[in-house]
Amino acid sequence: MTILEDVLKDNKEFVENFEGEEMSHHAAKKLAILTCMDCRLIDFFEPALGLKRGDAKIVRNAGNSIVGEDAIRSIGAALYNLGAEEVMVVGHTECGMAxxxxxxxxxxxxxxxxxxxxxxxxxxxxxxxxxxSEEANVKDVVDKIKNHPLIPDVPVHGLIIDIVTGELKVLVDGY
Structure with missing residues (x-):
């Protein structure tokens, strides 16, 4: 069985058992988050931050970094079009991009x-x-977001999540 076939099989089972509901495309907690695409964060990241479906706009990329404009564009969309009022950059320990x-x-x-x-x-x-350094990267990304000419004056926080325990450490309090 190919990876695609396996995913489609799992999706069919999901759809058959899912009791869907209409939701707003606006972030209920008015939060945009830039974090890493690390597979260890799946089913770990959101519960560790107390997030549920519909709570936040989450942008994921390699190393929760700002390379080019795409992450900034997504954060801007969250702020201007999708109800976000604050931004968090959340790196993690043992990042493969370090x-x-x-x-x-x-x-x-x-x-x-x-x-x-x-x-x-x-x-x-x-x-x-x-x-x-994961911590230095988070601080650098917070600085890039805060100083981008198209990002408004909003709180931008920087945190690190422990990839094993889920404990959060605040590096930059954006208030």
């Missing part, structure tokens, strides 16, 4: 058939968005 190695990334790209001339068009260290 210490990301651009040379190792390049080697893997070459192994998978990406052309050297195509790779050369990018600064891979910047493109991948790696960092040395």
């Amino acid at each position: 210490g990301a190695d651009a040379e190792a990334l390049k080697a893997k790209m070459l192994e998978r058939g990406i052309k050297e001339e195509d790779i050369a068009k990018y600064d891979l260290a910047e493109w991948i968005g790696g960092f040395e």
Whole structure:
């Protein structure tokens, strides 16, 4: 069975057993969150923050980073169109993006058939968005959001969640 077939099988079972309800597309807790896409956060992150379906707009990417404009665009959409009034950047311990190695990334790209001339068009260290310290990354991302010309003056908080226990540590109190 392929991964897609497995997902579709699980989806069919979900739909058959789900008792759906209409919900607003606005964040009930008026919160936008930028966090990591780490698979260990699934079914862990939201309960650790006391969030339920419909409570917050959650943007996930590799390393909860600001690389380019896409995360900023999503945060802006949450603030201007989707009911959010505060922003949280939530990193986590043991992040796979900490210490990301651009040379190792390049080697893997070459192994998978990406052309050297195509790779050369990018600064891979910047493109991948790696960092040395999870805490320093959160503080840097909070600063980028707070200082972006299209983001209004809203509270932007920075936190780290322990990937094992779920304990939150506040790094930047945005008030």
